[in-house]
Amino acid sequence: APPLRVCLLGTHGAGxxxxxxxxxxxxxIFHIQFEEYLQELILPKTKEKIGPDYDEEPEEDNSRMPILSQELDDFSQIMTNAETEKSKQEVxxxxEEEAIKANLMDNEALPPEVLDNIVLDWWKKEPFRSTxxxxxxxxxxxxxxxxxSERGLCPDVAVDIQVEESDILDRLFPPRLxxxxxxxxxxxxxxxxxxxxKAKLRV
Known part of the structure; x- marks a missing residue:
């Protein structure tokens, strides 16, 4: 039998x-999670996954720690994190990586030339082509x-998973909570x- 190429569609959280x-x-056959693959392409430089699903609220209390807090156990860790953040910004x-980052962060469309470097291999090259x-x-x-469609990359099957909104909430809400x-x-x-x-400093 010829290799099967499937596109699996559906809203976020549909399973x-x-x-x-x-x-x-x-x-x-191979399983390719598209957005996870994009994350892996830029992870060596970003050092962490990016996008709405990975954003965290800023730790306000850490930023208010004075320099004298070297006595605290985690002060050295705070300084290390600051250096790491600085090094990230310098990379x-x-x-192409900027386009991928913009797509993951702000849902900006990926240019065709970027998609060419990612998607074509799955249709044209081994081991995906024969498997x-x-x-x-x-x-x-x-x-x-x-x-x-423009590249002539037609899947053999396209499946769109549709689920009730309440089911998606039941799936996504507990881990986020x-x-x-x-x-x-x-x-x-x-x-x-x-x-x-502060109590130590008042002594």
Missing amino acids: KTTCARQIADKLG ELTD GFILDGFPRNLHEAQYL KKWKERQYKRMENKKKLKDL
Whole structure:
């Protein structure tokens, strides 16, 4: 049988990746999670995943720690983080990497030449060409669908997963709530450290 090329579509939180992994394992084809692949392309320079799903609220209490807080156990870690952040800002991204970053951060459209460097290999080169793949989360919009059409890159099957909005909320809300609680706990811990530091300085 010829290799199977599948595009799996659906809104964020619909369960595409879970389904794609199961299908890929069942059929013995590659599973490609598109946005995760974009993250991996720039991760060596960004050092961390970027985008709305990975943004965190700033740690206000850390920024208020005075220099005299060297007595605190985590002061050296704060300084290390600051140096790391500075080094991140100094790393220059290529035009292609900047386009990928803008897409992940602000949903800016990827130029055709950038898509060429990413997508064409899955149709044209080994081992994808002879094995087949399930492309999870691509195309994401009309622009990307038109790109596939213009390049003659037609999947054998396109599946659009549709789920109720309430099901998506049930899937996404609990982990986001857990993450929020962890941030709140960390914030309270920092407030306690700051209070203890002020008490030491008054002695």
